[in-house]
Amino acid sequence: MTSAHEQELQAIFGENRVLLEESDRLSYSFDASFGTYMPDAVVQPRSTEEVAKVMKLANREGIPVYPRGQSTSLSGGPLPVNGGIVLDCSQWNDKLEIRPEDMIAVVSPGILTARIDEEAEKWGLMYPPDPSSSHVSTIGGNLAENSGGPRGLKYGVTKDYCIGLEIVTPEGHVMRTGGRTIKNVTGYDLTKLIIGSEGTLCVITEATLKLVPRPKAYRTAMIIFDDLVTSGQAITKVLTSGILPSKLELMDQACILAVEEYKPLGLPVTAEAIVLIELDGHPKAIEEEIEKVAFICREAGAHSVNVAGSSEEAAKLWQARKLVSPAIVRKKPTKVSEDATVPRSKIPEMFQRLKEIRDRFHVDLVVFGHAGDGNLHPNIICDKRDLEEMDRVEQAVEEIFKAAIELGGTLSGEHGIGTMKAPFMEMEVGPIGIDMMKRMKNAWDPNQIMNPGKIFPEPGKKLVLRDE
Amino acid sequence: MTSAHEQELQAIFGENRVLLEESDRLSYSFDASFGTYMPDAVVQPRSTEEVAKVMKLANREGIPVYPRGQSTSLSGGPLPVNGGIVLDCSQWNDKLEIRPEDMIAVVSPGILTARIDEEAEKWGLMYPPDPSSSHVSTIGGNLAENSGGPRGLKYGVTKDYCIGLEIVTPEGHVMRTGGRTIKNVTGYDLTKLIIGSEGTLCVITEATLKLVPRPKAYRTAMIIFDDLVTSGQAITKVLTSGILPSKLELMDQACILAVEEYKPLGLPVTAEAIVLIELDGHPKAIEEEIEKVAFICREAGAHSVNVAGSSEEAAKLWQARKLVSPAIVRKKPTKVSEDATVPRSKIPEMFQRLKEIRDRFHVDLVVFGHAGDGNLHPNIICDKRDLEEMDRVEQAVEEIFKAAIELGGTLSGEHGIGTMKAPFMEMEVGPIGIDMMKRMKNAWDPNQIMNPGKIFPEPGKKLVLRDE
Numbered sequence: 008m009t010s011a012h013e014q015e016l017q018a019i020f021g022e023n024r025v026l027l028e029e030s031d032r033l034s035y036s037f038d039a040s041f042g043t044y045m046p047d048a049v050v051q052p053r054s055t056e057e058v059a060k061v062m063k064l065a066n067r068e069g070i071p072v073y074p075r076g077q078s079t080s081l082s083g084g085p086l087p088v089n090g091g092i093v094l095d096c097s098q099w100n101d102k103l104e105i106r107p108e109d110m111i112a113v114v115s116p117g118i119l120t121a122r123i124d125e126e127a128e129k130w131g132l133m134y135p136p137d138p139s140s141s142h143v144s145t146i147g148g149n150l151a152e153n154s155g156g157p158r159g160l161k162y163g164v165t166k167d168y169c170i171g172l173e174i175v176t177p178e179g180h181v182m183r184t185g186g187r188t189i190k191n192v193t194g195y196d197l198t199k200l201i202i203g204s205e206g207t208l209c210v211i212t213e214a215t216l217k218l219v220p221r222p223k224a225y226r227t228a229m230i231i232f233d234d235l236v237t238s239g240q241a242i243t244k245v246l247t248s249g250i251l252p253s254k255l256e257l258m259d260q261a262c263i264l265a266v267e268e269y270k271p272l273g274l275p276v277t278a279e280a281i282v283l284i285e286l287d288g289h290p291k292a293i294e295e296e297i298e299k300v301a302f303i304c305r306e307a308g309a310h311s312v313n314v315a316g317s318s319e320e321a322a323k324l325w326q327a328r329k330l331v332s333p334a335i336v337r338k339k340p341t342k343v344s345e346d347a348t349v350p351r352s353k354i355p356e357m358f359q360r361l362k363e364i365r366d367r368f369h370v371d372l373v374v375f376g377h378a379g380d381g382n383l384h385p386n387i388i389c390d391k392r393d394l395e396e397m398d399r400v401e402q403a404v405e406e407i408f409k410a411a412i413e414l415g416g417t418l419s420g421e422h423g424i425g426t427m428k429a430p431f432m433e434m435e436v437g438p439i440g441i442d443m444m445k446r447m448k449n450a451w452d453p454n455q456i457m458n459p460g461k462i463f464p465e466p467g468k469k470l471v472l473r474d475e
Numbered sequence: 476m477t478s479a480h481e482q483e484l485q486a487i488f489g490e491n492r493v494l495l496e497e498s499d500r501l502s503y504s505f506d507a508s509f510g511t512y513m514p515d516a517v518v519q520p521r522s523t524e525e526v527a528k529v530m531k532l533a534n535r536e537g538i539p540v541y542p543r544g545q546s547t548s549l550s551g552g553p554l555p556v557n558g559g560i561v562l563d564c565s566q567w568n569d570k571l572e573i574r575p576e577d578m579i580a581v582v583s584p585g586i587l588t589a590r591i592d593e594e595a596e597k598w599g600l601m602y603p604p605d606p607s608s609s610h611v612s613t614i615g616g617n618l619a620e621n622s623g624g625p626r627g628l629k630y631g632v633t634k635d636y637c638i639g640l641e642i643v644t645p646e647g648h649v650m651r652t653g654g655r656t657i658k659n660v661t662g663y664d665l666t667k668l669i670i671g672s673e674g675t676l677c678v679i680t681e682a683t684l685k686l687v688p689r690p691k692a693y694r695t696a697m698i699i700f701d702d703l704v705t706s707g708q709a710i711t712k713v714l715t716s717g718i719l720p721s722k723l724e725l726m727d728q729a730c731i732l733a734v735e736e737y738k739p740l741g742l743p744v745t746a747e748a749i750v751l752i753e754l755d756g757h758p759k760a761i762e763e764e765i766e767k768v769a770f771i772c773r774e775a776g777a778h779s780v781n782v783a784g785s786s787e788e789a790a791k792l793w794q795a796r797k798l799v800s801p802a803i804v805r806k807k808p809t810k811v812s813e814d815a816t817v818p819r820s821k822i823p824e825m826f827q828r829l830k831e832i833r834d835r836f837h838v839d840l841v842v843f844g845h846a847g848d849g850n851l852h853p854n855i856i857c858d859k860r861d862l863e864e865m866d867r868v869e870q871a872v873e874e875i876f877k878a879a880i881e882l883g884g885t886l887s888g889e890h891g892i893g894t895m896k897a898p899f900m901e902m903e904v905g906p907i908g909i910d911m912m913k914r915m916k917n918a919w920d921p922n923q924i925m926n927p928g929k930i931f932p933e934p935g936k937k938l939v940l941r942d943e
Contacts, residue, residue, distance in 0.1 A: 106818075107715050108711050108714075108715060108820035110714065110715075111818075131715070131716075131717050153664075155658050163635075164658060166664065166667070167631075167635065176911065180907045181907070182905070182911060183904075183908070186883065186884065187818040187883050188818055188848065188884055188888065189627065189631065189632075189848045189849075190623050190627055190814075190816050190848055190850045191816065191885045191887070191888065192620065192621045192623075192671050192887050192888065192891050192892070193886045193887050193900065193903050194900060194904055195671070195672055195676075195912045195915060195930075196667050196668060196670070196671050196672075197908075197912070199667035199668065200663060200664060200667065203663070203664050204663055219719065220717040220719050223717065246578065247575050247576060247578075248599075248688075249599050249688040288756075288757070289756070289759070289760030289763070289764070291759040292756065292757030292759060292760040295759070296757070348659065349656065350577040350579075350655040351576060351578065352576035352577045377658075380656065380657045380658055381656050381657075382658045415655050416654065416655070416656055417656055417659040418661045419661050420658035420659065421660060422660070423660050424661060428661075432662060436651075436661065436662055437650065439648045439649070440651070440652070440662070440665075443665065443919065444662050444663045444665070446918035447663060447915060447918060448663075450914035451911065451914060462662055
């Protein structure tokens with residue numbers, strides 16, 4: 008970038024919303040994954056017109072552009088790997104309209120995701136996607152990454168709730184996709200293609216989101232299993248019983264131990280698995296169903312079942328799951344959080360594979376996550392300054408990906424590919440798959456300026472978690 | 476096509492599955508919409524390898540290829556408008572596997588859609604999409620067109636249930652998209668892009684479909700309204716009450732009259748609207764909810780509310796809706812069936828616009844459809860041999876499209892664009908939208924052989940419903 012480019016940016020945004028100082032740019036050089044990369048400039052758009060102008064400039068001059076929300080990405084989505092301009096959309100939060108009659112919300116990209124559900128609640132409605140970052144991450148980032156969360160089991164993910172977008176193309180054209188109706192088959196579904204494309208196809212400037220009626224009641228049960236394989240079998244039995252829980256979360260023994268060390272809750276440290284199940288819906292229906300869940304789990308060999316009698320009791324049970332992340336990072340400073348996902352029926356086998364990987368590479372591997380939809384979170388706790396350890400971690404992560412794909416699953420259930428998993432893309436989608444995705448990318452972004460270095464593998468590039 | 480091409484087809488498919496006789500080809504020259512176009516050859520693939528071979532031949536020689544299911548399309552999706560090869564996939568029905576533990580079905584393209592739900596039922600599961608053609612249309616066609624149906628209101632459409640595909644690209648490469656897990660963010664979502672692309676991007680050779688637990692009970696209510704606008708207001712009140720019906724169908728006075736003339740059921744011929752609401756779910760929950768629906772409708776000014784006491788009574792109430800299509804075509808031989816869709820809150824206004832269009836063009840317009848999701852079916856009953864009448868019908872249809880778009884809706888909720896609505900595409904998606912869709916098309920199908928003449932407008936082309 009030249010000083011002429013900088014002046015052009017200042018003409019678009021004013022001086023206050025163009026950050027050029029090194030100290031300012033530094034805050035935009037990393038996200039919640041690995042690696043640091045300095046951008047040349049950071050701009051803070053607050054209108055579609057501003058985005059169109061900056062894209063026209065960048066496209067004309069071949070300057071890379073990186074859309075960014077609150078940078079909670081675990082896969083490197085917003086990292087400015089080739090320098091250029093970071094589009095910080097986190098300040099662009101002026102629109103959050105609920106239209107209860109149409110059961111939709113219309114939002115600016117910088118709105119925090121949890122706020123959408125909070126506003127919807129005022130109208131008896133719900134925005135279901137609930138990534139664990141939802142109180143700090145923006146809807147723009149959630150859309151770019153197609154974020155999931157515990158409720159994915161029953162309600163699906165971000166993509167299932169976005170029915171329309173306003174975007175700016177890499178060449179600076181403003182365009183609307185989809186609309187305000189649930190049914191829409193007018194041409195290609197560009198909306199769903201853009202969601203999850205990790206900012207490599209365009210900049211999202213507004214979204215129309217579908218809302219659903221808010222459930223009237225919730226019930227929670229905590230089920231304790233002596234061994235992990237039995238827990239997997241019980242989960243399958245619950246899910247094929249005609250009951251669809253709103254959440255079905257699991258934590259393994261390593262998580263239980265870590266939580267008990269961090270904050271003693273009286274969890275059974277000899278148990279291999281704790282499963283938490285939440286049902287939502289009509290109070291009479293879930294009253295009956297939670298008893299059925301308890302019965303099925305006992306029959307399947309659970310050590311014990313605890314059905315919460317009140318919402319306070321339920322909150323207490325969920326505390327164990329909520330403490331997993333803070334508890335595990337106390338042991339060592341670095342957390343490599345994966346989201347390899349397998350078909351539900353392969354969960355017991357995936358647990359077995361993860362055990363073998365832990366033993367083989369001597370890594371500190373804990374497993375928790377959304378067991379109901381096969382979206383596990385194997386987390387490796389390590390220290391990125393310990394190069395020998397990180398070498399083993401890198402190998403273990405590669406083996407986790409291989410196991411997931413061999414079992415008919417996927418590299419990433421909800422974190423995205425970004426820089427972190429790009430080296431493994433071909434393993435899952437094959438050379439034809441990559442070619443057909445790249446054709447889309449090239450057709451929309453001929454100058455390769457939109458968020459380069461993400462999704463698509465660069466020849467010879469390997470996973471590197473060590474500080475280089 | 477040359478005789479060398481014909482011989483090459485016979486080498487791939489054997490003589491029995493290559494149809495070259497005019498009498499055979501004639502059956503493939505039309506669908507359930509308008510216009511007839513003769514293909515040069517029809518082939519009946521039963522394996523992915525056969526499709527790959529025919530695509531390689533077609534791509535090499537620049538021969539158009541038209542995938543086809545049971546040709547129930549109302550928008551011209553499978554019409555062989557430029558000659559070439561029809562791929563009749565309706566005989567390819569060897570695979571229909573239900574995997575209850577993963578809650579998925581894996582199917583060949585020629586499987587009839589209703590059969591998937593029938594098989595799923597054996598495992599206590601459901602495949603929700605229910606286009607009214609589901610007993611005669613194939614899943615391949617449903618996927619290509621992203622079919623909807625009454626259950627769309629609560630359950631969404633075909634796209635919401637397909638999580639993975641096997642396809643053959645226009646250049647003859649075999650590729651898998653998505654997978655067997657609900658959560659999958661590995662690269663671009665090609666699955667959702669292909670669904671609804673009307674056979675213009677590739678050939679679908681296998682699909683993996685998500686299933687859900689089957690509801691345990693159903694309740695139905697028939698609500699009669701003296702005037703249409705009141706019915707629209709009542710629908711909005713029901714939908715914002717926290718209750719999400721599985722179906723919410725409406726028929727206007729013209730439908731009521733037509734049904735009563737066809738088969739007297741004792742429907743109130745002075746009523747302007749009948750609304751049928753079905754709830755599904757836990758018996759205790761919907762018992763309470765159906766009473767609430769009845770209360771809301773009475774409060775909102777319904778003439779009368781009839782809640783079915785048994786499944787037999789419910790079936791009787793639904794008979795009125797089922798008879799609409801056979802009843803209306805008795806009046807005149809041609810039915811122009813539209814699916815313009817508006818945001819829910821605009822339903823009363825859309826009814827007003829449709830009344831004005833009926834009066835202005837003196838057309839026989841009846842309205843029924845999926846009012847709960849704004850997906851109305853304005854149907855014009857006419858005689859395509861009456862050129863003067865068809866001229867008015869064409870103008871009326873154009874006005875219906877304009878009204879839907881002006882009210883924030885869409886040209887097509889579930890029938891697709893095909894040949895019929897291509898002239899109106901730009902009105903909805905704009906020139907940038909068409910350009911960005913075309914770039915996708917060109918990137919995948921550089922020789923323009925996949926189902927040409929569909930979706931994209933040809934310059935100067937207008938809607939023509941008359942036999943030319």
